[in-house]
Amino acid sequence: MASFRDIVFFIITFFSVYVQVFYLVTFFRYQHKILRRTGKVYLKEYPAVTIIVPCYAEERTVEKTVHSLQELRYPEDKLHIILVDDGSPDNTWQKLQELESKYSNVRSFTKTNGGKHTCLNFGLEKTETLYVGCLDADSLVHPEALVRIMSYFEGNIKLMAVTPTLVVHNPKSLVQRAQRAEYNVGTYNKKMMGFLGGIHVTPGPFSIFKKEVFDTIGPYKKAHNTEDMEITFRMHRQGYLIDNCSDAYVYTLGPKTIYDLYRQRVRWIYGFMKNIIDYKELFFKKKYGTLGFFTLPSGIISIIAVIFMILFIVQGLIGPAIVFFEKLSTLGFNVSFSNIFSAPSFDWFYINTETVALVALALYTLVLFSFILGKWVSSNSETNLLDAVIFFGLYSVIAPIWLCKALWNVLINREDSWTVEIDKRVRENL
Amino acid sequence: MSSTTEFEKEFSKKEIERIEKVHSAPGFSPMQYLVVFVVTVGLFLSAFGLSNYLSDRKLDKVKYIQDDIAIDILSSETQFELLQDISCKDAGASVLSSELNDLARRIEYSEQSIQNIEEVTRLKKYYSVLQVKDYILMKKATERCGLKSVFVLYFYTTEKNCVECARQGYVLTELRDKYPDLRVYSFDYGLDLGIIQTLIRTYKLSDTELPTLIVEGDVLTGYHDLEATEALLPEKFRKEQAELMNAKVATSTASTSKKN
Numbered sequence: 001m002a003s004f005r006d007i008v009f010f011i012i013t014f015f016s017v018y019v020q021v022f023y024l025v026t027f028f029r030y031q032h033k034i035l036r037r038t039g040k041v042y043l044k045e046y047p048a049v050t051i052i053v054p055c056y057a058e059e060r061t062v063e064k065t066v067h068s069l070q071e072l073r074y075p076e077d078k079l080h081i082i083l084v085d086d087g088s089p090d091n092t093w094q095k096l097q098e099l100e101s102k103y104s105n106v107r108s109f110t111k112t113n114g115g116k117h118t119c120l121n122f123g124l125e126k127t128e129t130l131y132v133g134c135l136d137a138d139s140l141v142h143p144e145a146l147v148r149i150m151s152y153f154e155g156n157i158k159l160m161a162v163t164p165t166l167v168v169h170n171p172k173s174l175v176q177r178a179q180r181a182e183y184n185v186g187t188y189n190k191k192m193m194g195f196l197g198g199i200h201v202t203p204g205p206f207s208i209f210k211k212e213v214f215d216t217i218g219p220y221k222k223a224h225n226t227e228d229m230e231i232t233f234r235m236h237r238q239g240y241l242i243d244n245c246s247d248a249y250v251y252t253l254g255p256k257t258i259y260d261l262y263r264q265r266v267r268w269i270y271g272f273m274k275n276i277i278d279y280k281e282l283f284f285k286k287k288y289g290t291l292g293f294f295t296l297p298s299g300i301i302s303i304i305a306v307i308f309m310i311l312f313i314v315q316g317l318i319g320p321a322i323v324f325f326e327k328l329s330t331l332g333f334n335v336s337f338s339n340i341f342s343a344p345s346f347d348w349f350y351i352n353t354e355t356v357a358l359v360a361l362a363l364y365t366l367v368l369f370s371f372i373l374g375k376w377v378s379s380n381s382e383t384n385l386l387d388a389v390i391f392f393g394l395y396s397v398i399a400p401i402w403l404c405k406a407l408w409n410v411l412i413n414r415e416d417s418w419t420v421e422i423d424k425r426v427r428e429n430l
Numbered sequence: 431m432s433s434t435t436e437f438e439k440e441f442s443k444k445e446i447e448r449i450e451k452v453h454s455a456p457g458f459s460p461m462q463y464l465v466v467f468v469v470t471v472g473l474f475l476s477a478f479g480l481s482n483y484l485s486d487r488k489l490d491k492v493k494y495i496q497d498d499i500a501i502d503i504l505s506s507e508t509q510f511e512l513l514q515d516i517s518c519k520d521a522g523a524s525v526l527s528s529e530l531n532d533l534a535r536r537i538e539y540s541e542q543s544i545q546n547i548e549e550v551t552r553l554k555k556y557y558s559v560l561q562v563k564d565y566i567l568m569k570k571a572t573e574r575c576g577l578k579s580v581f582v583l584y585f586y587t588t589e590k591n592c593v594e595c596a597r598q599g600y601v602l603t604e605l606r607d608k609y610p611d612l613r614v615y616s617f618d619y620g621l622d623l624g625i626i627q628t629l630i631r632t633y634k635l636s637d638t639e640l641p642t643l644i645v646e647g648d649v650l651t652g653y654h655d656l657e658a659t660e661a662l663l664p665e666k667f668r669k670e671q672a673e674l675m676n677a678k679v680a681t682s683t684a685s686t687s688k689k690n
Contacts, residue, residue: 010474014470017470017473017474018466018470021466021469021470021473022462022463022466025462025465025466025469026462029462196459293463323596326596326600327600330655330656331600331601331604331656332656349491349536349539350539352543353480353481353484353485353543354543355477355478358477358480358481359474362473
């Protein structure tokens with residue numbers, strides 16, 4: 001007779017395996033449609049595009065970002081750049097003015113501080129082109145990124161937004177390497193969801209929209225500091241189609257330390273949970289398709305699964321730990337080594353072959369597949385197996401903590417300030 | 431940076447045709463959900479089937495070891511009856527020492543990890559019978575051949591209310607490592623087996639007094655720590671075993687030096 005613990009485990013694992021198999025089946029269904037272009041892409045027409053760069057305390061990084069936009073292989077007269085200073089306390093505004101005078105397609109503005117979504121909305125008001133996108137001032141773009149994204153719009157006139165592939169730029173710390181592996185898995189998941197119309201977030205760095213999206217459904221909202229997710233939910237509600245361009249690379253800086261990553265993720269998960277509460281009508285409705293039947297439910301399953309998995313792991317470690325301390329307290333230190341420390345046995349007899357263990361193994365294998373397929377989809381990914389090991393190890397320990405914290409914040413309705421992350425960077429820069 | 435006209439010149443029709451084929455697929459496909467469900471159920475059933483198959487293989491392994499031990503014991507018994515005297519030369523190399531201990535470990539592991547409790551219990555009963563047979567045979571051998579073995583019968587329960595049973599087990603394992611001629615036979619008090627019930631009646635044991643040790647015929651109830659349990663062993667036996675161990679260590683050191 002299975003215990004309560006086993007039943008809970010099987011239910012959670014069933015859904016988690018279901019999610020992974022869903023991605024895999026999608027991959028085999030649409031593999032032939034994945035574009036992995038390495039050369040130059042040409043369009044019939046080159047529509048004008050505006051890129052808004054919201055800046056808050058970015059005096060050190062914004063120049064590189066603007067430079068990378070200038071390096072885009074796209075007609076200069078069709079590319080407009082709007083830099084918006086969000087009342088930075090440092091010399092960002094002066095820097096933006098310098099850049100405006102340096103490049104003919106750059107316009108710069110400053111406004112009182114109001115958060116990222118206010119910068120974007122300010123930029124949208126100044127936008128006169130049919131296409132618009134955003135690029136965070138700490139991100140860089142691949143020279144082919146824009147033309148590859150625009151080729152999607154050219155291929156499907158119904159598309160209203162296209163998301164890029166995010167790559168962690170030049171990872172130095174272990175935390176950044178773990179993120180590189182994580183983003184790699186994300187590339188695969190996003191691409192699969194793009195095929196099924198289930199993308200749930202159009203990330204800040206370099207998602208390109210048709211301007212009419214904002215004209216029709218309105219500008220960005222604060223949306224629990226995850227404005228990019230909220231606008232995506234609104235787009236789905238409107239029935240808009242969003243795709244992913246997996247060979248349009250955007251290089252972004254991942255948080256360097258565990259604490260920075262923790263803060264970022266608490267904000268993301270909190271934003272996800274609050275937004276799905278706000279948009280609960282998207283769930284399990286045929287007209288919202290994959291988003292309502294798969295993406296959002298699988299997000300919730302992932303949160304529950306990670307929290308429970310760590311409880312199972314802790315429980316699995318507690319048993320042997322108790323035996324160890326019982327032996328130690330019974331026999332003291334002055335006894336045979338082999339009696340206290342059971343030597344690892346290489347006899348297959350002692351390998352755990354319970355159904356629970358085999359199912360968990362299948363799940364981890366499927367996640368590893370996601371990593372490998374992510375590397376294939378994003379053909380220029382530099383991530384490696386070591387990153388994946390760091391990712392599994394690190395996230396197994398810390399992800400449940402930020403998930404629990406975000407859940408707690410939702411329960412007590414506490415919204416951490418987004419600017420805490422930015423303010424820390426300001427202090428470092430000043 | 432180039433101008434629009436330059437791009438138009440470079441524009442490739444083939445590329446456009448390719449991109450047009452790649453546009454987004456329709457969003458919702460109930461069939462995919464069904465296929466994924468079937469595959470997931472298939473994966474779970476496979477895991478369940480594989481787990482059962484491997485458990486059966488493990489139980490087969492235990493049975494195989496038990497049969498081997500049974501043959502050894504039967505062989506010794508037959509030899510004993512045939513010659514009315516066991517070969518004292520072979521008596522020291524008891525079947526108990528490593529093989530029965532290995533079997534005990536496997537059964538203990540199986541109890542925790544194999545779902546087929548009935549089969550594991552059956553194997554445990556078989557194991558208990560083998561222990562008693564070994565005990566009787568070795569007792570006779572010790573008397574006839576003047577061996578120096580000391581016998582401990584240990585009664586425990588797997589019920590959770592016996593927290594001291596596990597600790598007594600650690601103590602006995604430690605002593606068995608220290609004294610090679612100490613023969614410990616462990617019996618699960620709760621096992622529904624005639625031979626165990628006979629031992630319980632013979633020594634008038636009670637389940638409220640577990641763990642219980644029977645050392646050289648004396649019944650000792652409750653947990654005894656390492657020192658106390660060691661003190662229960664005859665002093666002469668302890669001294670002889672210590673000398674034996676010292677001699678072994680000296681021999682092994684000498685052979686190592688010789689090799690060098």
